[in-house]
Amino acid sequence: MPLVPANDFISWKERQISKGGDHQSLDHLIDSVGGCTKEKYHLIKLSLKKNIELKVNLEKLESLWNQHLNMGIPVQYLSGISYWRDLKLEVSENVLIPRSETELIIEIVQESFKQKFKEITFVDLGTGSGAIGIALALAKPFWNGIATDIDKNAIQIASKNFARCSDKSNLKFLCGHWWNPLEKFKGKIDLAIANPPYIPKYIYQKLPEEVKNFEPKIALLGGDDGLDHIKIIIRNAPKYLKKGGYLLIENHFDQGREVKKLFLENAFISVKVLKDFSGIERFTIGRYNQK
Numbered sequence: 001m002p003l004v005p006a007n008d009f010i011s012w013k014e015r016q017i018s019k020g021g022d023h024q025s026l027d028h029l030i031d032s033v034g035g036c037t038k039e040k041y042h043l044i045k046l047s048l049k050k051n052i053e054l055k056v057n058l059e060k061l062e063s064l065w066n067q068h069l070n071m072g073i074p075v076q077y078l079s080g081i082s083y084w085r086d087l088k089l090e091v092s093e094n095v096l097i098p099r100s101e102t103e104l105i106i107e108i109v110q111e112s113f114k115q116k117f118k119e120i121t122f123v124d125l126g127t128g129s130g131a132i133g134i135a136l137a138l139a140k141p142f143w144n145g146i147a148t149d150i151d152k153n154a155i156q157i158a159s160k161n162f163a164r165c166s167d168k169s170n171l172k173f174l175c176g177h178w179w180n181p182l183e184k185f186k187g188k189i190d191l192a193i194a195n196p197p198y199i200p201k202y203i204y205q206k207l208p209e210e211v212k213n214f215e216p217k218i219a220l221l222g223g224d225d226g227l228d229h230i231k232i233i234i235r236n237a238p239k240y241l242k243k244g245g246y247l248l249i250e251n252h253f254d255q256g257r258e259v260k261k262l263f264l265e266n267a268f269i270s271v272k273v274l275k276d277f278s279g280i281e282r283f284t285i286g287r288y289n290q291k
């Protein structure tokens, strides 16, 4: 493991940030590839450490940083790691980098299910890296979850991520189109969560290159108005949810009203549009009220 004098490392880092980019991205690379956390770096700056032991040499780190700056490759794909809530997840260009605005989904679920020891069946539709399903399976060891995705590479990454985070088996992984892999759970699901592709086509075309060139289109694009997948999920939910079961969907900032209408047209009651930390109407939740 390369041992680097503290002063050399500090001036190397200053040189890198002077080339461009943001501190958060550089810190991500130094931590996830170099093995030096922000806390360790702080101690170096306080002169409490003379040398720093890195997992790779500075040339390797610099070459990754240059790829980020010159080609726009997100640092999470360069390192193969993304942090989400308290999870460290493997990511590749087959899965979306899980977003911080989605983190609140876990609190919304916990707020809706307060009975501590109730066993429930939940599904995470379009699991990607597995972020939502894994966070819930870890927080609720009594719950049984199924995480699905249309992309078999995503399913592979998500199930590896779960195996790395947990020694339990309360989350299973199935590949297929939205509800299709859940045939044998018809009428048995207490909670379904989806963060589907919901970006309208005209907005997708204007997304930053860093997103458009590297993140999977299939994870982002939701058709002309962004609602193609949301409609499929809501319209089919009644076949799979129990009476009183919850459906929770993340949507684009301007879709709350339309998504609420779709819930109401499909036998959902107590439908609420909830805001994220930035005050954006980001989530819609409702209960299936079977007739």
Ligand SMILES: C[S@@+](CC[C@H](N)C(=O)[O-])C[C@H]1O[C@@H](n2cnc3c(N)ncnc32)[C@H](O)[C@@H]1O
Binding pocket: 095, 096, 097, 098, 099, 102, 125, 126, 127, 128, 129, 130, 131, 132, 148, 149, 150, 151, 154, 176, 177, 178, 195, 196, 197, 198, 218, 219, 220, 229
């Ligand atoms: C916005 S990403 C969300 C990923 C992850 N749940 C998260 O929050 O980070 C949408 C996910 O839906 C998946 N997906 C797209 N079309 C699908 C379909 N027809 N059926 C199932 N999953 C689909 C994508 O592969 C992608 O992983």
